[in-house]
Amino acid sequence: MNIIVCMKQVPDSETRVKTAPDGKSLDLSAVNFVINPHDEFAIEEAIRLKEQFSGEVTVLTLGPERAENDIRKALAMGADKAVLLKTDANFSGDVAHALAEQIKTMPYDLLLFGKQAIDEDSSQMAQLVAEMLDLPCVTVVVKLDINQESKVCTAEREIEGGKEIVEFSLPAVIGTQKGLNEPRLPNLKGIMAAKKKPLEKKEPVISAATTEIVAIELPPARPAGKIVGKGADAVPELLRLLHEEAKVI
């Protein structure tokens, strides 16, 4: 089974946010980058499926040169090869289109995505790419079973207040969610092997973006909170404030 995992490199979740002088982007100079945490579930699932069915796992990333660092980590986890669609740090083209155009040139049975990239929090890429490639797509997947012979897949996806169980055939696109698996840590052997695994760098196919960032702003600081008091004695005052001042109960 050939699996492509779309993986993004993002600032880690502890990052302190600063806006850049252009007012439209973030100052990324002092940022520590990581594999998008949601994408670790996609990488792990791909490796497990490969172990089960054999085949090849390819990591696909659109991003700047520095993304190589985290692509190597995915290779160290057990992916076989990677493609980096190399761009500037602030790529302004259509990412979904660039990914879809690249995917069209590769063999695949399954495309795996994370639920969302934790920098822009869009939660859109899996469905966008699926639509461009005219493939079925199942998002927020917490359980995935593939029947070896029939290639029929059963997946569980999270919805409000429960789960949906769906059935579909390959080729398909899956958006992964926490709960699907426990991503492994790369071991030393994996890290050594990753250095020699093939990583192809190329220019993405660029088409104009459909949206434009006009500004990026920091949220207004929350006014310093009020410590109502200590211990159970503070309860009546807290309830009074919630009732009379905040008017929320």
Added chain:
Amino acid sequence: MSILAFAEQRNGAFRKSGFEVASEAKRLADKLGTSAAALVVGSGIEKMAAELGKYGITKIYVIDDAGLDKYSTEGYTQAIEEAVKKEKATIILMPASAMGRDLGPRVAGRLKAGLATDVTHFDTDGGKLTVTRPVMAGKAFQKIAIKTAHQVISLRPNVFRAQENPVQANVEKLSIAIKPARVKVKDMVVESGKKIELTEADIIVSGGRGLKAPEHWEMIVKLADALGAAHGASRAVVDAGWRSHEEQVGQTGKTVSPQLYIAVGISGAIQHLAGMSSSKYIVAINSDAEAPIFKISDYGIVGDLFEVLPELTKQAAQMKGK
């Protein structure tokens, strides 16, 4: 130009976010000097559609088809595509609910439209629409202009007000030949009990590791019940297996925007704040006066939750006359 609101229903009842989207479509249409229509999709839903008139929507499209009984990305995308054509709509609004998050990008792809997800604010200065959406887990806000002929926008639940504004609505049924879905819903597992859905709740009581053991969770449930609230959990509690991931609030859990969020025994890690910092009022109960949660709280009690919670539950119940 016109605005089309996709009013989400499940099992024959509108979601609260469905009314929010309808109300915002009307408000936006007034600001942009255009009209707002709504779309209801499902099976056996023709009767309920007129209810949207309560929210100022005069034109309601209904696509009622046995094949749309259960949500399917492709079936619902086709339905929206047809309604957009019929209405000549250029702005398509939907909730950023589980359904809307799945559906929005597919619809945008189909219409070759720009997409903005999880939007919390609109600007219409000079008749030009820009939308605001939180990024970096709420640590920054992006203002976006969509440059395509069609614009698809999903609205964060609980942020936009559902506003009653009754009008006489004209319901029009559209019949379309729904293509068979490639992804078939086989079953639905609904969590037992009539719990209040986290993302739609007005009040949320959340518990963290400070509760020390799963058997103390009952204290969170009791306070939530006294306040008519939903209950949520920090990741520490979910990872420890005390609560299910369903209830997790934060970067890898749910994003919530209630009127009131009460954090009990939660330290306030940045990834937790990511999921709840857009709450209107935040209350923290924590024994450590230095806990970061106090920095973003409107009101705090420094103290042992095992003393504070029972008292708070008792007095809140009295106040609510329970």
